[in-house]
Amino acid sequence: MRTVSRSTSEPIALPAGILTDVLCPIFHRFRRRLLLGLTALLASDVLYLTLPRYLKIGVDELAQGIATRQRLLVLACGILLTAVVTGLLRYVWRTLLIGFSRHLETALRDRLISHVLSMDQTFFDRRPLGEIMAHASNDLSAVQLSFGLGLAAAADVAVMSVAAVLFMLHISPPLTLLAALPLPLLAVCSWFLSHELHRRFEQVQSQFGLLTEFARNTLVSIRLIKSCTREEQQMREFGQLGQDYVASNIRAAMIQGLLLPLALLTGSFGTLLVLHSGGTMVISQVISIGEFVAFITYFAMLAMPLATVGWATGLIRRGMTSLARICRLLTATSTVKASLHETAQPVIRQSRPHISLRRLSFSYPGTITPALSDMNVEIGPGILGISGRTGSGKSTLCRLLVRQYPVADGSYLFAGHDVNQIDPALIWRHVSWVDRNTSLFSASAAENISLAKPDAPLAEIMEAARLAAVHDEIMAMPDGYQTRLGEKGIRLSGGQKQRIAIARALLADRPILIIDDALSALDAETAQQVFAALRDRQRGKTLLLVSHHVQLLAHADHILLLDQGRIAEQGSHAQLMARSTYYQETASRQQGKEESGAQLRLF
Amino acid sequence: MRSFGYFEEGKTGRISDLRLWKRIFGLCRAWRAGIFWSSLFSLLAASAAVIQPQLLQRGIDLFITASGADAARLDGLFHIALLYGGTAAAAFAAGFGQVVMMEYVGQSVMHRLRSDLYRHLLSLDLAFFHAHPAGRLVTRLTNDIQSMNDMFSLVMVTLFNDLLRLAGVLVALYLTNVRLALLMTIFLPISLIITVFFSRIARDGFRAIRSQLAVVNAFLQEVLSLVGVIQIYGQEADSMAKFRELNGVYLERNLRLIRLFGAFMPLSEFLSSLAIAVILWYGGGETLQRHLTLGELTAFLTYMRLFFQPMQEIARKYSVVQSALASAERIFELLDISGSIIEPTVPIDGSRIRGEIRFAGVSFTYQQEDDGNGHLPEEGKSVLRDIDLHIQSGETIAITGPTGAGKSTLVSLLVRFYDPSAGRILLDGHDLREFAPQTLRRKIGLVLQDPLIEPDTVLANIRQDTGLTRSEVYQILVRTSLDAFVAKLPQGLDTRIGEGGLDLSAGEKQLIAFARVLCRNPAVLILDEATSSVDSEAEQLLEQALRSGFAGRTLLIIAHRLSTVRRANRIAVFAQGRLAELGSHEELLARQGLYAELAAADLRHGRPV
Incomplete structure (x- = not known):
């Protein structure tokens, strides 16, 4: 038994080391694209800022009465030319910079997945599948947005506002100071607001998560809900969750509703100051009317991008939080590999590696009660049976043998080497393992069986399927071995899944085969038949069978009975029949011999 | 939005599907008061946006450049400034009110739809659940409803505002100078055609991206849930290669859309510059012939920004509307399925069942099993x-x-x-x-x-x-x-x-x-x-x-x-x-x-x- 603790999404500090380690190579790879994109961005902004100059010249000349139609046409053409060049430059920076963010996303996703694929079970126990999926989709798209639109907007704002302020200063420094008065206030307000908005959005998201989980649980256990007539109760709870979700959304909307109007308000307030003070200055002939109009134009140019500051910072901040989450995932290490010593990798020379467990004890990470204690086992060629009550540690033992969890130094020797000195991949190459939870891919039946040997000929695949007693059923499927399995293909029964997984293990043909309760969904006859095939195939090699079924265990050379993580009893079938009451009881119960045992006579 | 591992393959709704709109509006009827207030706020905000440049213009024409006593001009300017401040405050309040009100309406409608759908699902028989994977149904209840809600908060709020503002600007332009306003009006259909043309292409692009994302995520989910098996059979590199390939296709489709947007956004900005050039050239000519004052010419130039912004917004939000409609269609489809288990009108009392x-x-x-593409x-x-x-x-x-x-x-x-x-x-x-x-x-x-x-x-x-x-x-x-x-x-x-x-x-x-x-x-x-x-x-x-x-x-x-x-x-x-x-x-x-x-x-x- 074990508990799985769910990690919560607490705020995370950005680890600088990993950040540079993750980002720098990607930035370096795309440095030319970035440089060119930024240059184009700068150039297009500067060009854009020259547009009002044409207007100013035109208006001034019209006011002074020196303009002609021809002169106006020239100016209009100037505007058009500038617009065409600006447009081209914009196309260039958009495709380059936003394109970069997509490249970044792709590279990060590749790296994330390849990292996760190398993790051990400890890692997956701590993180539900949905969480990793959320990293790979939502977090990555937040990162992409912040490095794409977010950064582009930020760069845009920076260039535009600096240039606009310079133009304004050129006209009148005091008026500039006055007009700019509300702007820092806007920056501060939108900073705080977008911070608060972010917090409230997080709440919305977690509410959405609860809602989704609840809906999923309902639909997955629809049989239970219907057979226990819980529809009304479920509906009430779902309605309540929905209400909470609505409330959290409205709380977020309160802030969001403030952001843009606030930016507009600040802009208006600035314009108002310019109108009043600038107008006064014109009246008292401090500045000219032309300067006044130009000033207002530039102020509008400054205010518009500033309105997006809040949005852009929000985007970037969200992206950084997501990036930190991704980085945290990338820094997680496989505990199995972490214990690897830096010494030279040994070579496994035994063709039939021998396994020794020496005083092996183990507790699942985050738990205190040991799942296994003080196990001493030698596993060589032959059949080793393992049985015991539920929760006695049988599956845990299998999981340790296939290196899903870390073990202490010296407690697990594989072919004479401490496993902590061997790359787990090297051990995997010698072991096949069929779990109680069957594991099929949504691929064809043939691909599912030939997982370990993707280039195995069909005849060999069929042979394995025949041995696992599933060949006839596959042939009866619409496309035979090419039939797609899984959610989008044919759904199989538990027994069919188990037999396909066994066919896969048989085809892999490895020196050590672990069958962890994987015959449980088969009827007695099929189980016997498949087990006979397994025995035959594994002759001279190692076969480890976890089972409750005494008639299967009877074929084992040696049987371990586990109880509360310890070996309670061991020996051959005959010895256990003589010695162990538990084993006897199980056997007699399964063989239905105890008709006179009135206590259990029920039916 | 967080999607928790369930992904829908691309499907787009038809904006011209009246039946769909009718049903959506039918849902909203209970909240028509909220919709009314929200529209009113929107109208207020749009009016303020249109009036502000007018005030500015008046300030310049009547007081700043006018001749007369300085004191009176300063006084008038102060009044204009006060009015300006008033419109700004009104715009602020109306903008806030509208966002919150629309969020309230949208969320309430969606809450009801979600509850209805949930109730409906629970009433269906197992034959239905046999044919529909749970993941897909969860998507209906969460993501699809969310995407419909996006339409309310994003589209109804911003798009409605933009269109109102556009109408206001047009009115202001026509009041100032009919001929120049007519000339500007030509830009509307041009801009609209470009927008619609572009949105159509973008729609296909979005669909291609979404369906590839579904493929990537489905693959990922499977690989993650079977990582133990992949490791023991040494298939990490193979899985990674397959993943890289899928991910690469996803990247390529995204880049294609970026290029498309990269071309469209500058194009619509170019259109706005073209309009400015036309105003300067033609309007300037009009000014030379004294058909237009200098102040009015400046007003035209100021309004141009308000004029083209809605077009860009439409292009940006087009896909949101479409995916919302596609979601609506899927939800309604589900609501229309009736279970084959029919409850009796007068059920027998079951309290004394003996069990024969x-x-x-x-x-x-x-x-x-339903193959998910709607085939019977x-x-x-x-x-x-x-x-x-x-x-x-x-x-x-x-x-x-x-x-x-x-x-x-x-x-x-x-x-x-x-x-x-x-x-x-x-x-x-x-x-x-x-x-x-x-x-x-x-x-x-x-x-x-x-x-x-x-x-x-x-x-x-x-x-x-x-x-x-x-x-x-x-x-x-x-x-x-x-x-x-x-x-x-x-x-x-x-x-x-x-x-x-x-x-x-x-x-x-x-x-x-x-x-x-x-x-x-x-x-x-x-x-x-x-x-x-x-x-x-x-x-x-x-x-x-x-x-x-x-x-x-x-x-x-x-x-x-x-x-x-x-x-x-x-x-x-x-x-x-x-x-x-x-x-x-x-x-x-x-x-x-x-x-x-x-x-x-x-x-x-x-x-x-």
């Missing part, structure tokens, strides 16, 4: 054929037979997860269809081979809808000796189990499922392979509980292990959907038929019966 069951000529055929499911293979079977009240009957004989289907029919395709099932002489399904399910207890455990406490998992108190549950556990098992759990009845909680073994789960049924006090109990994957100790506990908790009730035991079966009063042997043999263990052995064969097979494998 009769199958009369029952046949059943499963519908084939094909007729499936028949699983049960012409079953006649009479079970006495209080009898213990075993049902056995090879895998696929239709044993479990029989059970599903009994609790009305499905209705038979032909024939009738009678409970105490009444057709099952005369009972409300809920009554039936309260009276027939079901324990399955793989019991469902919900992520909740042990108590909640046992109690279900019975409303029993903690001590009542405990008493039942004590009476059936299951209390010892519960006492062994870390927090007893309050131990959290299921996903994210304590991981129970198959046997322990079965004990919980058993306690669950005990609390419901059913008249008929069905054990569907309930003990087949349970260890001996748990089995013993179960038998004990059964003996003390269910004596004298009708009991159906479904099993393929003959040792379990043989102790029943009678045994029904099923083969290929038919009732092949019926009788006691001894009778069936004597008959030398299928049962005898199965028994012999068991015997051969060292399992004497």
